[in-house]
Amino acid sequence: MGSKTPENESQGGGNAPSSSIKPKVSGGEPRGAHWSRDGDGALGDGDGDDDADGDVMPCTVTLSSNSQTAESANSKKKRKKPKKKPKKKSSMLKQTSPPRIPLAELFPEHQYPHGEAQRYDGMVENTVRTTAEEVRYRSRRHIEDDTFLNDYRKAAEVHRQVRNWTQESVRPGQTLTEIAVGIEDGVRALLDNAGLDTGQGLVSGLGFPTGLSLNNCVAHYTPNPGQKDVLLDSSDVMKVDFGVHINGWIVDSAFTMSFDPTYDNLLAAVKDATDTGIQNSGIDVRISDVSAAIQEAMESYEVEINGRTFPVKAVRNITGHNIDQYRIHAGKSVPFVKHDDNTKMEEGEIFAIETFGTTGRGYLFDGPGVYGYGKDPFAPKKIVSHLASARSLYQKINDNFGSLVFCRRYLERLGVERYLAGMNNLVSNGYVELYQPLMDVKGSYSAQFEHTILLRESCKEVISRGDDY
Numbered sequence: 001m002g003s004k005t006p007e008n009e010s011q012g013g014g015n016a017p018s019s020s021i022k023p024k025v026s027g028g029e030p031r032g033a034h035w036s037r038d039g040d041g042a043l044g045d046g047d048g049d050d051d052a053d054g055d056v057m058p059c060t061v062t063l064s065s066n067s068q069t070a071e072s073a074n075s076k077k078k079r080k081k082p083k084k085k086p087k088k089k090s091s092m093l094k095q096t097s098p099p100r101i102p103l104a105e106l107f108p109e110h111q112y113p114h115g116e117a118q119r120y121d122g123m124v125e126n127t128v129r130t131t132a133e134e135v136r137y138r139s140r141r142h143i144e145d146d147t148f149l150n151d152y153r154k155a156a157e158v159h160r161q162v163r164n165w166t167q168e169s170v171r172p173g174q175t176l177t178e179i180a181v182g183i184e185d186g187v188r189a190l191l192d193n194a195g196l197d198t199g200q201g202l203v204s205g206l207g208f209p210t211g212l213s214l215n216n217c218v219a220h221y222t223p224n225p226g227q228k229d230v231l232l233d234s235s236d237v238m239k240v241d242f243g244v245h246i247n248g249w250i251v252d253s254a255f256t257m258s259f260d261p262t263y264d265n266l267l268a269a270v271k272d273a274t275d276t277g278i279q280n281s282g283i284d285v286r287i288s289d290v291s292a293a294i295q296e297a298m299e300s301y302e303v304e305i306n307g308r309t310f311p312v313k314a315v316r317n318i319t320g321h322n323i324d325q326y327r328i329h330a331g332k333s334v335p336f337v338k339h340d341d342n343t344k345m346e347e348g349e350i351f352a353i354e355t356f357g358t359t360g361r362g363y364l365f366d367g368p369g370v371y372g373y374g375k376d377p378f379a380p381k382k383i384v385s386h387l388a389s390a391r392s393l394y395q396k397i398n399d400n401f402g403s404l405v406f407c408r409r410y411l412e413r414l415g416v417e418r419y420l421a422g423m424n425n426l427v428s429n430g431y432v433e434l435y436q437p438l439m440d441v442k443g444s445y446s447a448q449f450e451h452t453i454l455l456r457e458s459c460k461e462v463i464s465r466g467d468d469y
Contacts (some may be wrong), residue, residue, distance in 0.1 A: 002241075152463055199400070218315060294337075
């Protein structure tokens with residue numbers, strides 16, 4: 001989920017490893033190393049013993065003395081019928097389509113696949129931490145905790161399985177509501193948490209509303225009640241952006257779907273820019289260096305549409321961001337264009353490295369409608385308002401979403417009715433922020449790719465990496 005920022009507001013970062021280097025380092029495995037163990041959700045190999053039907057040595061049957069006399073002339077050794085070893089029962093369990101088997105059943109030992117581990121570049125000069133940095137780092141030591149990492153990897157595996165189903169099953173002719181609900185139902189099923197009881201949504205669930213932004217709508221569109229439903233067309237370029245959280249720690253990852261090869265170069269440009277951003281990210285790296293590398297990669301591409309050639313432009317007023325517990329945008333931004341801010345990435349931080357490219361102007365404006373709402377994380381637990389609906393709605397938000405971003409569909413799923421007046425009151429008083437769709441000029445096309453990375457002590461773990469991107 002991109003962070004909208006005013007033009008020229010930016011923060012910075014620097015050098016990092018090649019994506020072709022996938023060493024095995026502590027705290028993570030090389031990409032794909034887990035597949036032989038558990039990557040496909042297998043609980044066992046399902047194969048019988050190779051020797052189960054092999055030769056069994058015959059044994060001589062001992063007869064009574066009378067029998068021996070009667071048959072002494074042509075005594076025969078009777079062969080005991082070999083007993084076949086029972087074959088192991090196949091315990092193969094694979095995800096359904098659509099995905100509905102909880103992940104805990106696919107991984108009975110509750111150990112989830114590691115993300116892609118990338119080595120940091122050589123030590124950067126002048127990286128001695130200040131006292132303030134040391135204090136901040138100590139507050140982020142949870143990033144090396146085994147339970148924390150396993151939960152985060154579980155959320156990432158949920159994201160991988162749901163997005164793989166999305167890429168395989170979504171086709172032109174479907175409504176955006178059908179697609180969004182399918183994604184969200186898959187996430188809830190794999191987490192084994194419907195999120196309907198008070199407090200369940202804070203334990204695990206969607207990190208923010210599913211974004212399904214078409215063409216010149218660059219980001220932050222989700223279908224909501226009261227809006228005319230939109231059909232996906234074969235000429236559309238659709239950004240699919242959804243998040244999965246466990247205990248408020250969000251895996252934020254996005255991809256773009258297109259059904260027309262015309263837009264292949266646009267998608268390639270943005271995917272390359274995101275991978276470049278990941279490669280250049282790291283501890284003590286200036287975010288400005290990461291941004292410059294992203295822009296250089298992105299703007300080296302062009303795309304031909306209907307006989308016209310368009311340069312791919314990096315979007316200038318939306319950014320990547322760091323993530324904190326229950327906070328999708330935690331304060332640091334990663335722009336897609338070069339800038340002069342010397343802010344650094346720090347050990348223990350979590351970043352959503354995403355990029356948006358467009359054939360339009362690259363400057364976004366608010367579009368019609370509402371994407372979602374997010375409670376200010378520093379807002380009070382209780383509010384004073386003359387509207388009873390605002391007070392009850394605020395309590396509902398605290399109980400079910402906290403500071404996670406949510407949308408109208410989520411409220412109505414919980415049975416909340418006649419909430420618009422109360423919501424407008426909360427927004428106007430600054431307790432809740434309203435998010436609108438973000439648009440580029442009409443007739444333009446845009447794409448997005450995004451991964452969540454953990455800046456661990458030994459490596460950066462691209463926790464949401466999958467076979468698809």
